Amino acid sequence: MPSRISKSEFISLIAVMFATIAFSIDAMLPALPEIAAELSAGDVNQAQLILTSFVLGMGIGTFFTGPLSDAFGRKPVVLVGAGIYILGAFIAWISSSLEIVLAARVLQGLGAAAPRIVGVAIVRDYYSGREMARIMSIAMMIFTIFPAFAPALAQGIIIFTGWRGVFVAFIVFGVLISLWVALRLEEPLARENRRPFQGKLLWSAMVEMLRHPTVRLSIVVQTLCLGALFTMLTMVQQIYGQIFDRADSFPFWFGGVALISGSASVLNAILVVKLGMRRIVTLTLGAQIVLSTAMVLLEGVTLNDTLSFALFVGWQATVFFMAGTTLGNLNAMAMEPMGHIAGMAASVIGAISTVCAAAIAAPVGLLFDGSLLPLTFGILTMSVIGFLLMLRMAKIEDRQLA
Numbered sequence: 001m002p003s004r005i006s007k008s009e010f011i012s013l014i015a016v017m018f019a020t021i022a023f024s025i026d027a028m029l030p031a032l033p034e035i036a037a038e039l040s041a042g043d044v045n046q047a048q049l050i051l052t053s054f055v056l057g058m059g060i061g062t063f064f065t066g067p068l069s070d071a072f073g074r075k076p077v078v079l080v081g082a083g084i085y086i087l088g089a090f091i092a093w094i095s096s097s098l099e100i101v102l103a104a105r106v107l108q109g110l111g112a113a114a115p116r117i118v119g120v121a122i123v124r125d126y127y128s129g130r131e132m133a134r135i136m137s138i139a140m141m142i143f144t145i146f147p148a149f150a151p152a153l154a155q156g157i158i159i160f161t162g163w164r165g166v167f168v169a170f171i172v173f174g175v176l177i178s179l180w181v182a183l184r185l186e187e188p189l190a191r192e193n194r195r196p197f198q199g200k201l202l203w204s205a206m207v208e209m210l211r212h213p214t215v216r217l218s219i220v221v222q223t224l225c226l227g228a229l230f231t232m233l234t235m236v237q238q239i240y241g242q243i244f245d246r247a248d249s250f251p252f253w254f255g256g257v258a259l260i261s262g263s264a265s266v267l268n269a270i271l272v273v274k275l276g277m278r279r280i281v282t283l284t285l286g287a288q289i290v291l292s293t294a295m296v297l298l299e300g301v302t303l304n305d306t307l308s309f310a311l312f313v314g315w316q317a318t319v320f321f322m323a324g325t326t327l328g329n330l331n332a333m334a335m336e337p338m339g340h341i342a343g344m345a346a347s348v349i350g351a352i353s354t355v356c357a358a359a360i361a362a363p364v365g366l367l368f369d370g371s372l373l374p375l376t377f378g379i380l381t382m383s384v385i386g387f388l389l390m391l392r393m394a395k396i397e398d399r400q401l402a
Contacts, residue, residue, distance in 0.1 A: 005184050007135075013180055014123055015139040017078070017115035019146040020085070020177070021058060024112055024170060025051055026150035026258075029237045030251055031163040038163075039098040045366045046098060048234040052362040053102045055230060057088075057109025058116075059354030063202065065117045066347040071197040074122050075187045081114020082178040089170035108170070115177060117350070125188035148258040151251035205344035206352075209334070217393045218334035219352055221281065224386040225326045226357035227364075228288075228379045232319045234365035235375045242370055244309045257317045264324025277329035278393065284325045285387040291318050292380035299373050312372065319379060 005013070028050055036047035061081070069077040088108030095101045127135050157165040209215045236254065241247030271280055295315050303311070331349060338345035360382070367374035 004186050009184070010126075011135060011139050013185065014119050014135070016177060016180070017119035018139060020112045020115045020173070022147045023150050023173060024054055024085075024108060025233060026147045026254075027154040027166055027169065028054075029151050029233070029254065030155045030158055031166050032237050033241060033247065034158065034163040035098075035101070039096075039101065044238075045368050048238075048365040048368075049098075049102055049362060050105055051234050052230065052358045052365070053105040054109040054112070055358040055361075056355060057106035057111075058113050059109075059351050059356075059358060060106075061110040061113025062117055062354060063347055063351040065114045066121060067197050067202060067344065069114075069118045069121055069189070070195045073187050073189050073191075073194065074118050074125065075181060075185060078114050078118050078181050079178055081111045081118070082174045082181070084108075084111030084114075086171050086174040086178075087111070089167045089174065093164050093167035093171070111174075115181075117347070120346075122185075122188050148255040148262075151254050155251045202344060202348065205338075206348045209338060209345060209348055212337055213396050214393060215334045215337055217389050217396075218330045219349055221285075221386045221389050221393075222327060222330040222334065222349070222353045223356040223360070224382040224389075225285075225323060225330065226353055227360035228319060228382045229323045230357050230361035231364045231375060231378050231382075232316065234361055235368050236316065238368055239312070239372065239375070243372065244305065244312070246309070253313060257313060257320060261317050261320035261324060264321040265328070268325045268328065272329065277333050278390065278397070281326045281329050281333075282387065282390040282394070284322050285383050285390060288318065288322050288383040289380065289387055291315055292376055292383055295372065295376040296380055299371060299376065315376075 032047045032050065033044075035050060036044035040046040065077055065081060085108050088104045088106075088111060091107065092101045092104035095104060123135055123139070154166050154169070157169055161168070209219070237247070237250060240250040240253065246253065268280060275283075292315075295311070298308075298311065334349050335345055364374060364378040367378075
């Protein structure tokens, strides 16, 4: 274990590194109406791209940060990534056009990939087996707090400083991570254990993975589940504000849903031993098809505002819950046949699924027309395709066992 800091401080540092991405996405949600009014008054839906542009940059960064940290060490890559993140936040802070803000958010996402991806490698450098699993579990428990409270924190900042104050908060957050890592964390990867960065290895890993049917299908379904999650995130603030007139209380509803949905990972850990990963994913997608179909059909039914809002919040929780019971399982299913290239495989899986999910969520989000239909029908479509692909995966595995 690291000798300079205690185990509790180490876990806290890793949790904060993991939280970079959640904080950078969820803290922007309350700011979208002000940004839309100031920078994209002609088409308020374009403000949603502030979320998906960050995700796009994060996905691209995921390709490279792991292999780069193997070549140059963990601390340098984290610090450079944090520097890029801070630079992106600074550019967004001073920008006067939406296009520049979007470019800055891509840059932010590119930098944010470093603490998130390299953080996992740092834990593996110091720990293994059950102790690694325990450290990761504790860190992830702390990490789940950030999505719940980030919108409320951002709402408070916006009240006093406007939307640009959120980017100042990102700068402060990036500086704190940089100082914490620079001053307290020892470099965990010795020079003799480093491996040169080779782009051709990334390419060969990607080709090998895409040729494997189970891995290929797992990545596609993971992309669809991430796409459903990102689509919900891009539209959810507008839905609370424009459809239900609850913009002021949005951060608190969002936080409550996030906390409740956090139990999905706990439930998955209990059920996965009994049911298996593939069955849990298939059942979850099947349930989401039923729930999303009901939401689509209810769009044509006149309900009182309170009941309509309650149904939406409940369905929103199921979409977040779906992420907790599918993404980890799908990632593990894709990684299982790739143990001989685990590091490269993790980067490729994360990058492909994230970039493609952002590419799905962005155009669906721009279809928002003041109703729930674009969101409910979009998530229903992704769930149906994912469910059918899981059935196909089951047939392939059954043929392999025969």
